[in-house]
Amino acid sequence: MVDWNAIFMKTMHSLIGLYAWEFIISLDFDWAVLTGKKRFRWPLIFYFAGRYLLLAALVGIAVAMDVSKEINCHTLYAFNQLAGNAAVGLASINLSLRTIAIWSQSKWIIALLILLILGHWSLILQGVLLGATWAPGGCQITYSNTTILSATFIYSMCFDFVVMCLSAYKLAWVPARNGTNGTHTRLIMMLFSDGLIYFFIAFMSNLVATTFMVLNLNPTMSIIFNVPAAIASTIVASRVVRRLTNFQISGPEMM
Template identity: 80%
Template sequence: MHALLGLYVWEFFVSLDFDWAVLTGKKKFHWPMIFYFAGRYLLLSAMVGIAVGLDTPREINCRALYAFNQLAGDAAVGLASINLSLRTVAIWAHNKWIIILLILIIIGHWSLILQGLLLTAVWVPGVGCQIMHSNTTILAATFIYSMCFDFVVMCLSAYKLAWIPMRRGTNGARTKLVGMLFSDGLIYFFITFVVNLIATTFMILHLNTITSIIFNVPAAVASTIVASRVVRRLNNFQLSGPELFLSERNSSIAFKANSAVLSRSGVVPIAPDIQVEMNTFTHVENIDLERYSGAHCSKSSADSYDGDCKPVQVI
């Protein structure tokens, strides 16, 4: 537990600049960030609570402390799944059927998380708080549900990002943004699936009170860390060169803004019917304008250029 606390505190502080940028307004705050912050700080509170229960030299109410630790830790696992599901909603361009499906799954997940006190801890003089009983049936069901939830979300994302563009013959899945969304989703699912599987296996085996729950905290820590990193990577994503985003309705070329003249928020199409909201820069420098001179005008460029074939807007 102390090693995991050290690992999470290190992860917390190396990424604190992102939290500070959001809190100070340097990065725009969006309501889905509520789940990001709640997951990070609830798990930190649970880890501190576990350390207090193990290290305090004075008698405390172990039952109340471990009730909070259990609820905060399980909530962090649930919030990690919500963070990934919100990415899926954005990838599906807020499709109402996808939203309804995910909301129903989330309600079922939290109905297990909020089952009540599943751990019983008592004060042992000279030792500290010790867990005497655990309801491994509900705990195992919660972790199994988490694995199934993450699998559904991963399949929905993979279908939209990889299968649909491949079937329609577009190269949307080859762009850097789509590639990042796809790879991050796979990495998240693989890590959380492995740690949750290990925790569930030991809960089902129920060798003794300690080993039944010994891997619950590592699973919660790993899930929260990778979910938080996925959120930060998407928010910090920047184009590093010419990037072509194709859709069925329109196409646009994104250039790196070395000296942007206007900042705005927009929705960038990255594949058929896929839209991800991000900050962009309107920029008209470092472009070969000779290519679009009057002598080289064509009808195919009419949608993107005015009558004199001068660039109207480059994003």
């Protein structure tokens, strides 16, 4: 019989290492912002919140798996779930803010995206959707509310799709129709390619996570791909923010 708890633990350790590597190699950007070498803009609040909330969630997961003394597993997993889901929501916000900038802060686009964000967070903040208990060797998941979790990830996919379409239309169709200068064209190409990469990675990771939650084979398998989805979304969204911030152009700022 397959020991899914053992597989879950090995998978989580690998993912923690992956995110730790990504986090460390991008710390120079964080430090540059904090020390004033790069100008701080208010959208970076969501960038920092997403990165560090996910880091906190992964630390919590590591504690849950590796602790040798009995702890309150339910409370720890509640924090991990809320922090991880919040990181997914913040990743979508990061892309939404970029889309708002692309649309020159159009009131209609702002209103639409705010409604989508509120709907997303109404699912994220539904409460504790996982249960865990202490067992010899660490915490073990006892149940998961796959209905709400599935709805959250499906909403994330739809949200990302809407944002992707809005960005693609503005970046590809409008400039092609009106014409652009060379610098603006390079910016458009960067934003468009980043958007495609973000959507593909985020969509596929959320799709896999949703599939296993809908199948609901057992409590562990139902949520085993949630963490990879959160990590993928956060990494790619954070890279999009950094690339756009580092893109030096003359004229009005994008963010």
